[in-house]
Amino acid sequence: MERYDPAAIEPRWREWWEERHLHHTDLSDTARKCYALVMFSYPSGDRLHIGHWYSYVPADAWARMRRMQGWNVFEPVGFDAFGFPAENYAIKHNAHPADFTEKNMEYMRYQLRLMGAMYDWEREVVTCHPDYYKWTQWLFLELFKAGLAYRKNAPVNWCPKDESVLANEQVTPEGRCERCGTPVTKRDLTQWFFKITAYADRLLEGLDRIDWPEKTKALQRNWIGRSEGAEIRFEVEGHPGKEIEVFTTRPDTLFGATYLVLAPEHPLVDEITGAVHQYEVDEYRDRARRMTEIERTSTVKEKTGEFTGAHALHPLTGERVPIWIADYVLLSYGTGAIMGVPAHDQRDLDFANAFGLPVRRVIAQPGDPPDAEDGAVTLQVAEDEDGVLVNSGRFSGMPAAVARQEITHELERLGKGRAAVKTKMRDWLISRQRYWGAPIPIIHCPRCGEVPVPLEDLPVRLPYDVDFSLGEGGLSPLGRSESFRHVRCPRCGGHAERDLDTMDTFVDSSWYFLRYLSAHDDGRAFDPAVVNAWCPVDMYVGGVDHATMHLLYARFFIKALFDLGHVGFDEPFRSLRHQGQITRGGAKMSKRWGNVVAPEEYIPRHGTDALRLYLLFGFTFEQGGDWEDTGLHGAFRFLQRVWRMALQSATPPPTATPDGNRGEARRALERARHYAIAHATQDFERFQFNTAVSRIMELVNAAYQFAGGWSAAAGAAGGTADPADVRLFRSVVEDVIRLLAPATPHLAEELWHRLGNEGSILDAGWPVHDPALLAEDEVTVVIQVDGKLRDEMRVTRDLGEGEVRQRAVSHGRIPGLLGNRDVAQVVVVPNRLVNIVTRARG
RNA sequence: GCCGCGGUGGCGGAACUGGUAUACGCACGUGACUCAAAAUCACGCGCCCGCGAGGGCUUGAGGGUUCGAAUCCCUCCCGCGGCACCA
Numbered sequence: 001m002e003r004y005d006p007a008a009i010e011p012r013w014r015e016w017w018e019e020r021h022l023h024h025t026d027l028s029d030t031a032r033k034c035y036a037l038v039m040f041s042y043p044s045g046d047r048l049h050i051g052h053w054y055s056y057v058p059a060d061a062w063a064r065m066r067r068m069q070g071w072n073v074f075e076p077v078g079f080d081a082f083g084f085p086a087e088n089y090a091i092k093h094n095a096h097p098a099d100f101t102e103k104n105m106e107y108m109r110y111q112l113r114l115m116g117a118m119y120d121w122e123r124e125v126v127t128c129h130p131d132y133y134k135w136t137q138w139l140f141l142e143l144f145k146a147g148l149a150y151r152k153n154a155p156v157n158w159c160p161k162d163e164s165v166l167a168n169e170q171v172t173p174e175g176r177c178e179r180c181g182t183p184v185t186k187r188d189l190t191q192w193f194f195k196i197t198a199y200a201d202r203l204l205e206g207l208d209r210i211d212w213p214e215k216t217k218a219l220q221r222n223w224i225g226r227s228e229g230a231e232i233r234f235e236v237e238g239h240p241g242k243e244i245e246v247f248t249t250r251p252d253t254l255f256g257a258t259y260l261v262l263a264p265e266h267p268l269v270d271e272i273t274g275a276v277h278q279y280e281v282d283e284y285r286d287r288a289r290r291m292t293e294i295e296r297t298s299t300v301k302e303k304t305g306e307f308t309g310a311h312a313l314h315p316l317t318g319e320r321v322p323i324w325i326a327d328y329v330l331l332s333y334g335t336g337a338i339m340g341v342p343a344h345d346q347r348d349l350d351f352a353n354a355f356g357l358p359v360r361r362v363i364a365q366p367g368d369p370p371d372a373e374d375g376a377v378t379l380q381v382a383e384d385e386d387g388v389l390v391n392s393g394r395f396s397g398m399p400a401a402v403a404r405q406e407i408t409h410e411l412e413r414l415g416k417g418r419a420a421v422k423t424k425m426r427d428w429l430i431s432r433q434r435y436w437g438a439p440i441p442i443i444h445c446p447r448c449g450e451v452p453v454p455l456e457d458l459p460v461r462l463p464y465d466v467d468f469s470l471g472e473g474g475l476s477p478l479g480r481s482e483s484f485r486h487v488r489c490p491r492c493g494g495h496a497e498r499d500l501d502t503m504d505t506f507v508d509s510s511w512y513f514l515r516y517l518s519a520h521d522d523g524r525a526f527d528p529a530v531v532n533a534w535c536p537v538d539m540y541v542g543g544v545d546h547a548t549m550h551l552l553y554a555r556f557f558i559k560a561l562f563d564l565g566h567v568g569f570d571e572p573f574r575s576l577r578h579q580g581q582i583t584r585g586g587a588k589m590s591k592r593w594g595n596v597v598a599p600e601e602y603i604p605r606h607g608t609d610a611l612r613l614y615l616l617f618g619f620t621f622e623q624g625g626d627w628e629d630t631g632l633h634g635a636f637r638f639l640q641r642v643w644r645m646a647l648q649s650a651t652p653p654p655t656a657t658p659d660g661n662r663g664e665a666r667r668a669l670e671r672a673r674h675y676a677i678a679h680a681t682q683d684f685e686r687f688q689f690n691t692a693v694s695r696i697m698e699l700v701n702a703a704y705q706f707a708g709g710w711s712a713a714a715g716a717a718g719g720t721a722d723p724a725d726v727r728l729f730r731s732v733v734e735d736v737i738r739l740l741a742p743a744t745p746h747l748a749e750e751l752w753h754r755l756g757n758e759g760s761i762l763d764a765g766w767p768v769h770d771p772a773l774l775a776e777d778e779v780t781v782v783i784q785v786d787g788k789l790r791d792e793m794r795v796t797r798d799l800g801e802g803e804v805r806q807r808a809v810s811h812g813r814i815p816g817l818l819g820n821r822d823v824a825q826v827v828v829v830p831n832r833l834v835n836i837v838t839r840a841r842g
Numbered sequence: 843g844c845c846g847c848g849g850u851g852g853c854g855g856a857a858c859u860g861g862u863a864u865a866c867g868c869a870c871g872u873g874a875c876u877c878a879a880a881a882u883c884a885c886g887c888g889c890c891c892g893c894g895a896g897g898g899c900u901u902g903a904g905g906g907u908u909c910g911a912a913u914c915c916c917u918c919c920c921g922c923g924g925c926a927c928c929a
Contacts, residue, residue, distance in 0.1 A: 214846080214847095215846055215847065215923085215924090216846095218845065218846055218924090219845090219846080219923095219924060219925085221845090222844090222845060222846090222924075222925060223924090223925080225925090225928065227928075227929085229929080246929080247928095247929065248929060249928095249929065250929080261929095303927085326927095327927085328927045328929090329927080329929075330927080330928070330929090332928090333928045333929075334928070334929065337929095338929045339929085340929095341929090345929070346843090346927090347927050347929075348929080350927090351927095422928080422929090423928090424925090424928050544923080544924095547924085548924085548925095617854095617866080617867070618854060618855085618867080618868090619854070619855085620854090620855070622847095623847095623848085623855095625854065625855090626853095626854080628853085628854075628868075630853095630868055630869070631854070631867080631868065633868085634867055634868055635867090637881095638867085640881095640882095641882095644882095679858095682858090690854090690855070690856085690866080690867095691855090691856065691857095691865085691866080693866080693867090694855090694856075694865065694866035694867070695865095695866080696866095697866055697867075698865080698866070701866090708883095807861095809861095809909080
């Protein structure tokens with residue numbers, strides 16, 4: 001029999017598909033549309049490895065199943081070609097990013113084709129091409145005109161060794177530069193921001209409407225970090241009209257505030273600091289400024305601080321409270337000032353204990369002994385749970401939750417505060433002082449200010465011939481190009497300068513899934529009619545590492561475009577799935593460790609299909625795991641088995657005598673077939689590819705067993721076979737091939753044609769199971785209660801003992817056979833009898 | 843510290859809504875075929891005791907609910923990921 005030789009058949013089918021434009025989607029047919037999207041790759045110099053395949057292959061398998069089910073599937077692909085990785089690679093290798101990006105994409109296209117995915121290459125999108133970034137720039141201007149893009153001076157991450165600003169995402173969780181490991185400091189620069197904070201509430205609310213992993217939603221909620229509370233104003237003693245505004249989530253503890261703390265950089269510090277304290281305060285502020293992020297935010301650090309000499313007046317009691325500065329208060333959150341409530345906040349307690357400030361309990365638990373008259377207590381552990389107010393004037397006795405409202409109302413009445421909501425999330429800083437990105441389409445005119453580049457002048461092209469090396473202290477490389485820099489103001493015609501920064505690469509990737517749908521439209525970013533018909537994306541597959549970056553930004557972008565009337569939906573991705581990570585030798589794959597699994601190495605011998613099958617079968621999709629060559633061999637062996645089985649069914653022995661003993665065998669195979677179809681389908685839909693494949697393997701095993709019996713029977717009958725056996729075997733083989741088609745498209749296509757079928761297997765339809773057949777094989781089970789025959793029920797023959805037991809008990813309850821007695825014990829004789837032993841209730 | 847996810851054979855991993863724990867595969871063992879090997883096919887394979895029939899134990903640990911728990915509840919331990927002085 002001819003051997004299974006993937007190298008001989010796979011390239012042929014890929015050509016066949018391409019010649020027929022089989023994967024080119026007709027976007028005008030939207031009746032059963034299905035938009036299947038994967039996160040596109042960076043052509044940053046590294047080739048695609050098995051980790052990339054691990055997200056692309058399952059996404060493609062899912063899309064293929066959908067296509068076979070009759071959906072009009074759109075599965076595009078492209079490249080996220082701008083960004084730091086490519087630029088850094090270019091600097092290191094003394095190459096131009098525009099040149100080697102093209103070369104890398106060329107190789108990656110070859111790799112992606114090798115995978116045999118259903119990509120619609122005719123709609124490829126490359127973010128660094130002017131016909132793409134022209135529209136990125138247009139979208140920037142739309143946000144600018146809507147007031148959602150603005151410029152302000154802000155502290156940004158700065159790496160002293162690289163003399164360069166860094167994106168937030170290029171700072172490690174330890175606060176170090178991702179590339180050189182140097183601790184990152186802050187630097188003030190004027191930057192462009194997108195007003196993502198204006199969408200905080202809607203970004204939270206939208207999470208309830210989308211089919212995303214709970215983990216990812218939790219990450220976004222956590223990142224947005226919404227807290228409700230109150231802003232409270234304290235008058236500064238001796239400075240009439242000067243007030244310090246603090247933010248707290250616990251206005252109910254207001255009577256326990258025994259001091260205030262300002263962030264060291266707080267603008268009021270200079271104005272209120274007393275002369276006697278000026279030297280120490282300045283000293284402290286200098287120290288705080290010089291500290292790195294790591295030191296500053298270390299939670300193990302002892303509390304430090306400095307008294308300003310000033311006092312504030314408690315808004316409700318008029319009591320004098322000292323004003324301190326301390327670096328545990330951050331200027332960037334809330335109002336940059338807090339009220340210290342040491343009894344009910346651990347950080348405040350640590351601070352109070354370090355500096356001998358009073359601790360006053362204002363929340364008590366029922367049963368607590370009464371405190372001293374003014375609530376003074378000595379604590380090591382703050383009491384931060386809710387309780388009942390004490391030592392709080394007329395609010396004493398109120399539950400904390402009620403007091404939060406009441407005290408806030410009282411402050412509002414007095415004009416001393418109001419309810420407020422704060423988020424941890426900051427506005428999205430999109431300027432980059434780097435070369436390899438989309439230029440920001442703004443012209444700075446000495447007379448007219450920030451002037452948008454007119455649409456007819458877009459794109460603002462990135463000049464090729466620019467020195468983009470680092471080393472000038474964070475000055476934008478585009479500033480070195482005189483011809484780029486100098487420009488006439490579109491408004492007044494006078495001399496003006498272009499904005500010299502480029503956009504964060506995450507701006508490019510916030511809308512690429514819209515451009516796929518209008519990839520060649522020169523007149524607009526996208527066609528709203530097409531986009532509204534095809535979006536939101538039905539299934540989005542990619543790494544969880546983008547949870548609080550790309551996935552948040554894209555959601556913001558779509559909400560903004562919705563508000564501006566450009567799109568008719570406000571969530572971009574209806575369903576989202578994350579792949580796990582494939583490791584090798586227990587370690588993350590990296591060139592440095594030399595443990596990268598390159599698909600090209602395995603394909604000549606085992607084929608793309610075996611590789612695809614192994615990735616689907618060998619791991620739990622969201623979990624990933626360690627690569628093992630033996631697993632790939634196993635997948636390959638299974639495909640050989642399928643191959644032999646299919647060829648055998650294509651050349652059956654002569655049929656003659658019907659064999660009366662084969663009925664039960666056929667029934668069993670028929671049940672196995674419908675069981676496999678039902679479960680494989682459901683598992684594919686749920687991204688449970690490993691179990692989907694195992695169901696198919698079971699069916700193959702059952703078919704083999706069946707064929708074994710048939711061969712023996714044929715032998716006994718003198719070399720002929722029962723025609724019903726031959727027909728059934730053949731049709732089961734066809735179902736196996738169809739079920740395997742999402743996983744192993746080339747093999748499926750080959751076998752499909754060898755069995756004499758025309759056209760692509762993609763159009764062959766997806767097998768459908770017959771629930772009646774699975775349920776038909778029923779037996780009667782007798783139900784006894786305390787040994788007396790009471791009823792009967794019908795169950796399927798293959799039901800397990802436990803299931804029979806459960807059904808008997810619920811069956812007994814529903815007609816009230818058990819009266820008001822409890823079940824004490826259930827004895828089951830499988831498929832025959834169930835005896836329920838009861839006992840008096842209670 | 844907080845949030846999320848996880849802990850099941852030698853290994854990857856199954857188990858729907860609480861109902862035969864260990865599906866499917868890998869590795870391993872035995873046998874068939876072969877001069878031999880590979881490949882293939884058949885059978886076995888959680889752990890412990892037992893020649894055997896058989897018995898006992900088992901889903902990180904300990905408790906609880908239930909006729910019945912890998913699954914639900916409580917208290918811990920360990921691993922991974924995220925956030926982290928966010929008031």
